[in-house]
Amino acid sequence: MTIPVAVAPEVPDELRAAIEAGGGELAALADARALVWVSEAGGFPEQLPTGIEWVQLPAAGIEDFVAAGVLERHPGVRFTSAAGAFSATVAEHALALLLAGVRYLPEHLRATTWRQQDFLPHVGTLRGSTVAVVGAGGIGKALIPSLLTLGAEVIAVNRSGRPVTGSGIPDGITTVPAERLDTVWPVADHVVVAAPATPATAHLVGSAELALLRPNSWVINVARGSLIDTEALVAALRAGTIGGAGLDVTDPEPLPDGHPLWALPNVIITPHDSNPPQVRVAAFAAHVRENVRRFAAGDDLLAPVDPSTGY
Structure with a gap:
């Protein structure tokens, strides 16, 4: 029928x-x-x-x-x-933003002369780092195998705290329930935000959370702009509290001309095109x-x- x-x-x-x-x-x-x-x-x-x-x-x-x-x-x-x-496509974009940040590509792309000694102290690697995937649903599950392949350790955060499973995800990956998210920030080198936008997740990443990260930490957002407090993010980026941010989504969106994020050298902004x-x-x-x-x-x-x- x-x-x-x-x-x-x-x-x-x-x-x-x-x-x-x-x-x-x-x-x-x-x-x-x-x-x-x-x-x-x-x-x-x-x-x-x-x-x-x-x-x-x-x-x-x-x-x-x-x-x-x-x-x-x-x-x-x-x-x-x-x-x-659309998980695979968005996960690919999230990985590109994270690698670009960790590898200091924004400054490399802006360079017009050989500046090896300036760049080398800032060039990092995902190998041996800990990446928190906040929102381990479809996008998170698609991203995690790539992070593991590159030698990163992963902390998956989901609502239930039940172990994250999927193709390419080994048994026993560290999974944390959303109610214990506060324990993740101090141990994460980098954060990928891929959680749904709800009233409960508005400004999930704010000044308190950013302060617990590291001066070389990159924060990637491929979910919705409302999950990150934009004013707090700008302050943290200016102060060097974190290393940088890769944003496919912003708050407000579209990000208006002249917004402070456009002028910051440690920010990569893509215009919500992770899913072309x-x-x-x-x-x-x-x-x-x-x-x-x-x-x-x-x-x-x-x-x-x-x-x-x-x-």
Whole structure:
């Protein structure tokens, strides 16, 4: 039996093919059992037909949909996010930012003359360092094997504290529950922030946390800008409390011209492009295809949203 699935507000060809490959058929919203939403939270329907059982949202971070009351308006509908669909690409970007910082690449790229003696004291390595991955979900699990391969030790932080498992992750990796995050800062050389944005994670990294890090520590954020207190980060970067920051996301975002972060030499800013569109569409289509298959088979769906946590 094929499952009628609606796609709105427009129907990309890739998603039409993904739905069919997963055992579904494209249908009008009024006739569908599932909806794949491909736009912003603000345009989401105020009401859904009574036949809709499941909604696939287009992003891994769904804070805008939570804030807009989308989940609250539809309590009987199962929602899934795109968490995990883009993990490999974002993890690759996080690793690039971290390596660039540790290897002092910003100053190398700015140099117009041979400055070996100036640079050598600042050039580091991930080998033998301890990297805290704060938010060991899909992105964290994709990043951890690369860090281990490069010789780093990893502390994984997740909500439950249950051991992190996955492809390329050995048994026994150090895992810390979020409630004990305060014990992580003093022992981490570097931090990668990959946690969801919720009211509980706003300014997860602030002046107190930054003060516990080291003068050579790099803080990487590939999650949401709200997880880091921007004013505290600027102060720490100026004071040399930490070595630097690699930011694919900022608060505010877009980061306005003239903001202090633009002028700091120990900051790498990328404009929220860790998940570029040329790979995003295919990754989301694969996620949709698998979830349509699971929905048709009655199996657990990928990336179910827990309304009580907002992700």
